[in-house]
Amino acid sequence: MNNMDDKLQSLWTEYREACPDPDASPDFMPEMWRRIDARRQSATSWFRRWAEVCVVAAITAALVMSTVVIPSYLRQPVYEASYVDVLNAAETSADGMAVLVGDIE
Amino acid sequence: MLVEFELIERARRGDDAAFNQVVQAYRKRILGTIARLIGRPEDVDDVGQEVFLRLYFSLDQLRAPEVFEPWLYRLTVNAAYDYLRRQKRRPETRMSDLSEQQVMMADAAAGGKFQTEETRRAKIRERVQSLLGHVSEEDRILLTLKEVEGLSLKELEQVYKVNENALKVRLFRARQRVLKAFESEEK
Numbered sequence: 040m041n042n043m044d045d046k047l048q049s050l051w052t053e054y055r056e057a058c059p060d061p062d063a064s065p066d067f068m069p070e071m072w073r074r075i076d077a078r079r080q081s082a083t084s085w086f087r088r089w090a091e092v093c094v095v096a097a098i099t100a101a102l103v104m105s106t107v108v109i110p111s112y113l114r115q116p117v118y119e120a121s122y123v124d125v126l127n128a129a130e131t132s133a134d135g136m137a138v139l140v141g142d143i144e
Numbered sequence: 145m146l147v148e149f150e151l152i153e154r155a156r157r158g159d160d161a162a163f164n165q166v167v168q169a170y171r172k173r174i175l176g177t178i179a180r181l182i183g184r185p186e187d188v189d190d191v192g193q194e195v196f197l198r199l200y201f202s203l204d205q206l207r208a209p210e211v212f213e214p215w216l217y218r219l220t221v222n223a224a225y226d227y228l229r230r231q232k233r234r235p236e237t238r239m240s241d242l243s244e245q246q247v248m249m250a251d252a253a254a255g256g257k258f259q260t261e262e263t264r265r266a267k268i269r270e271r272v273q274s275l276l277g278h279v280s281e282e283d284r285i286l287l288t289l290k291e292v293e294g295l296s297l298k299e300l301e302q303v304y305k306v307n308e309n310a311l312k313v314r315l316f317r318a319r320q321r322v323l324k325a326f327e328s329e330e331k
Contacts, residue, residue: 058269
């Protein structure tokens, strides 16, 4: 068994010698940089597209809020009566709070 | 380390010239490892470029320049493994093609000594690739890194990010399988 182990070990060594480190082709570096640039550009264009989608979504949301949501809130008065009316009503009636919701004029 | 930490640090900060120097320093070694892992010389450059491409885009994740080499080996192993999975072909077939091609090259060459030496090398390559065909792609890569590339268990631990005992068990099993195939070939 040990003998086989040793033989296998020497076969690994022979294999290492039989497969020396190859030299890179002359195109290796230019091609590598071309691939890096291509990946960089695709990442940038993806980010740009994503940013554009975000900008469009933000503008749409702003438009919807300014034309539909905010005006609808502005049209609804919070109180039906003024502060002076409330004070008057409070003096004359115990149910002063009813003025607030418009039950008493 | 084949380069100074400072050069790796510069490359990590986005200095393309520094990155170029790092690639040039490690290129030959990495291409050699890839050649022995995938066993197909015509694709070595392609896989090598993929390794350095992955390195370029992951350098910012490198915690410290001291772990650069295991990091680079990890990228190499992953790229080689991805390649082997894509190919889905057993390496012994590829190596048979290679040896035939090299024998033809050797025949064409005038020197008889060169021919004999190249034929011997081709036979060794073919034999080892055939033996490694008895284990899975993962174990084939692990065994090659340990036995052929000469990585220590500590280095393999950093490459694979698993503990030493798990690696020892896996290596032992893979080695036993190869040894069994080797013994039956010897008989």
